[in-house]
Amino acid sequence: MKFGVSIAAASLVLTACGGSGSSDDNDNAADGSTDNTSSAEDICASADGDGPKIGVAYDVGGRGDQSFNDSAYAGVVRAVEELDATCQEAEAGANEDDVVRAERLRTLAEAGFNPVIGVGFLYSPAAAEVAAEFPDTEFAVIDGYSEFVAPADNLVDLTFAANEGSFLVGVAAALKSESDTIGFIGGTPGDLIKEFEAGFVAGVKAAKPEAELLVQYLTQDPDDSDAFEDPPGARTAAEGMIDRGADVIYHAAGKSGLGLFQAVVEAGEGVWAIGVDSDQYLTASADQQPQILTSMLKRIDTAIYDFTAAMMEGEEPSGGRKYDLSDEGVGYSTSGGFIDDITGELDDYAQQIIDGEIEVPTAP
Structure with a gap:
């Protein structure tokens, strides 16, 4: 199966890494989160693996977002541990355009990293451009649409049935x-996040047709x-939804979800948050x-x-x-034991989706 202008140097923050680098420092951050992804630079700088040299360019929020980027980092860590890989990380800045993102990917490729991975759909146009310049380097974009921009033999989009x-x-x-x-908070109202909304709303309505859905995006600009x-x-x-009765x-x-966690704690017992991309119970504060x-x-790590x-x-x-339910590329977490009593029902719905008995919409 196939895996189906000048730039200021400061905009290309590269950090060498080559090991898993765990930390026991779980002190709460100012935003109420728990940092379980402490810097591994010291360990990584001394690594000297003989496997692939992975260049990974993170999405906005970067490593430490306890969600999307951290799931990508977990995949890099596994490659380091099991494939003897080394790696280099590149951080994204605010309000970037395709030119800046392309230069970040180009810098990694020029340094000899192969593969080069862009974390997030925003890298799609940049990856299509740079992949054409480096035909001997393999590129991938998480949640990408690069193949629709300019297909290339050395470029793959790794997507998920969110x-x-x-x-x-x-x-x-x-x-x-x-x-x-019940509420849904999305980052941007683009096709990717609309897919999350569509599936979530469909699931709510399948189990409780009379439920009221509150949907809000943090911007109306998809970009x-x-x-x-x-x-x-x-x-x-989240506070506005809770005031309207959402529990x-x-x-x-992405990282914005940390604000939702703060809001439900302030609201008190009986109000729940649902995380995304990685098991956010494991990275949340006590x-x-x-x-x-x-x-x-979403098994971005896989x-x-x-x-x-x-x-x-x-x-x-x-x-x-x-990646979809059939290959366990998406799913749900059970940490905390709060849904142990309904996992049988959830798994039954999952099997119906796998068997084609339920067709989940991709747009609202």
């Missing part, structure tokens, strides 16, 4: 809601990436954990590891590769 995973946490939200009012790094905005949105709120807003019902999982391993095997992945 609607399917969101459907399952929508069912969980409906079954656990006491008020029958405003800053919306994924706006915890105060998400907190305000379960799901976010697909006071937040009792109110994180579940998380919708996608990055599989892509790197395939490249090592000479499979020359290109085109698109979509």
Whole structure:
């Protein structure tokens, strides 16, 4: 299967890494989060693996967002540990354009990193441009649409059936809601995040047709990436939903989701948040954990590891590769035990989706 202008140097923040680098320092950050992704630079700088040299360019929010970017980092860590890889990380800045993103990818490729991975759909045009300049380097974009920009034999989009995973946490939200009012907070109203919304709403309605859905995006500009790094905005949105009676709120807003966690803690027992991309119960602060019902999982870590391993095997992945429920590329978390009593129902819905008995919409 196929895996189906000048730039200021300061805009290209590169950090060498080559090991997993865990930390026991779990002190709470100022935003109420817990930093479980402490810097591994000292360990990584001394690594000298003989495997692939991975260059990873993060999305806005960067490593430490406890969600999208951290899931990507976990895949890099696994490649380091199991494939003897080394790596280099590049951080994104605010209000960037395609020129800046292309230069970041180009810098990694020029330094000899192969593969080069862009984390987030915003890298798609840049990756299509730079892949053409470096035909001997393999490129991948997480959640990308590069193949629709300019297909290339050395470029692959690693995507996920976010609607399917969101459907399952929508069912969980409906079954656990006491008020029958449920919220969704999205970062930007582009096609990707609309897919999360569509699946979530469908799941809620499948389990509880009478439920009221409250939907809010942190911006109306699909290209405003800053919306994924706006915890105060998400907190305000969540507070408004809670005031209207919502007792379960799901976010697909990257680092902004940390504001949702703050809001449910302030609201008190009986109000739940649902995380996204990674198991956010595991990275939340101790006071937040009792109110994180579940998380919708996107196995970005698996996608990055599989892509790197395939490249090592000479499979020359290109085109698109979509992960879904059938290959456990998406799913839900059970940390905290809050949905243990309904996992049977969730798994039944999952099987119906896999069997084609339920077709989950991809747009509202």
